[in-house]
Amino acid sequence: MRTTDVVTNATRNAFRSKLRTTLTVLSLFVGAFTLTLTTALGAGVNDYVSRQVATVSTGDALLVTPAASADSSEGPTRFDPDGRQQSTQPNPLGSGTLLNADDLETMQGIDGIERVEPVRQVVIDWVAPADGTEEDRYELDINPSSSLGRSDLIAGEQLDDGKGAAQIVLQDEYVDALGFGDAESAIGETVELGYTDAAHVARSIEAEVVGIARTSLFASGAGVDASLTDVVSEAQAIPGQPEAYVLAVAHLDGPGGGAVTEEDIRQVKAQLADADLTGQTVEDQLGVIQTVINGIIGVLSAFSVIALLAASFGIVNTLLMSVQERTREIGLMKAMGxxxxxxxxxxxxxxxxxxxxxSAIGALAAIGLGSLISSALAAGPLADLPGLSILLFDPVNVLAVILVIMLVAFVSGVLPARRAARQDPIDSLRYE
Structure with a gap:
């Protein structure tokens, strides 16, 4: 019997018992469907995270915070008037300890660090058009780490601290609210920012709109340049209180002014650690998020594997029954050579x-249903995260799922196939 005949007969024989085969296929369908969706979920989220990292990170900057304390001594820590202050508010960007002027000086003296920019937390009460009234004011959040990287711009340019003029990158949701026709027409316009100083006096400052950015999962809030931040932070600073910063952005410089390499970053991190400081890139921080996401997806995939394991027993049972029912046929085939x-x-x-x-039916069903779910989520709950496809069906991943399940099926069929191959033709022909 030629190879093509073997393939043709195997395909035909698989449907001899249609009900039994259908039930076995359905058990594999569940595993393939679930596994395809979980791999698509992982691909979609990780793709979005990777694109966001490329958007907000310049690749040559570190977020520097005080190192976490590892002091295991008993009793409270003695007060040091010249030491670091503790933050009075929760800070998602750093630890509960604040940087001081000595820390900034230490960072500036580390080889590989070109310049250090302390991040000051400023509070802006509202934003309005330059000639607007009180009714035209809208609340505004400021991204304290604007200088770390780039905004995901729709129009305009990135912030340029070298100009020395107050600049702002607004989120796209403010375009219509502030009366601009579109993102392009907002560029170059002036807006007014209102804030309250340390004496609880209302003040305002004007800033030029240099860019309009998409809403980002990892860089929320408007971006402002250093000159604007300095003015507001000085006004909001409490007299007599020493300077303290939630974190600092250390901009790196490669050897001879060249590109910053992974080895350069590693060496700077080591020097920061020696100074009781911690340096992290955006990739480091988002890597934690990706680890959690991958862990959740791994748990979901485990349920798919359990379904496939149960289905494999179904394949074994189906083929064992097929071997028993076709015993005389096997004997006849062997007798004929x-x-x-x-x-x-x-x-x-x-x-x-x-x-x-x-696997094929399960994968196709997952792609069809998953595409509908992804579109519905993108237009509804995830509308504020443009560019996020929660389920991304990569053809390579789908093909891998199909091949893995086919391999599982092959391994499951080894035992019945060996039993059929080792049958004695004479005994098989006598089988009733």
Missing amino acids: MSNGRVFSLFSLEAVVIGFLG
């Missing part, structure tokens, strides 16, 4: 055909 290897291949291919059907 079919080798043990051909018999083994015939039944193994039946398992592979069943695995292909279950």
Whole structure:
């Protein structure tokens, strides 16, 4: 029997018992459907995170905060008037300890650090058009780490601290609210920012709109340049209180002014650690998020594997019953000269055909339903995260799922196929 005949007969024999085969295919369908969705979820979220990192990170800057205390001594810590202050508010960007002037001086003296920009937390009460009234004011949040990287711009340019003029990058949701026709027409316009100083006196400052940015998961709030931040922070600073910063941005410089390499970053991190400081890139911080996401997806994928394991027993049962029902047929094929290897291949291919059907149908169903779910989420709950496809069906991943399930089916069919191949033709022909 030629190879093509073996494949044709295996495909035909897989449907001899339509009900039994259908039930086995459905069990594989569940595993393939779930596994395809979980891999698509992981691909979608990780793709979005990677694109956001490329958007907000310049690749040559570190977020520097005081190192976490590892003091295990008993009793409270003694007060040091010249030491670091403790933050009175929760700070998601750093630890509960604040940087001081000595820390900034230490950072500036580290090889590989070109300049250090302390991040000051400023509070802006409202934003309005330059000639607007009180009714035109809208609340505004400021991204304290604007100088770390780039905004995901729709129009305009990035902030340029070198100009020395107050600049702002607004989120796209403010374009219509502030009366601009579109993102392009907002560039170059002036807006007024209102804030309250340390004496609880209302003040305002004007800033030029240099860019309009999309809403980002990792860089929320408007971006402002250093000159604007300095003015507001000085006005909001409490007299007599020493300077303290939630974190600092250390801009790196490669050897000879060249590109910053991973080795350069590692060396700077080591020097910061020696100074009781911690340096992290945006990639480091988002890596924690990706680890959590991958862990959740791994748990979901485990349920898919359990479903596939249960389905594999179904394949074994289906083929064992098929071998028993076709005992005389096996004896006749062997009596006519079919080798043990051909018999083994015939039944193994039946398992592979069943695995292909279950995996292909499950994958196609997952793609169809998942695409609808992804579109609905993008237009609804995830509308504020443009560019996020929560389910990303990569053809390579889908093909990998199908091949893995076909391999599982083949392995499951080995036992019944071996039993069929090792049957004695004389005994098989006598089987009733």
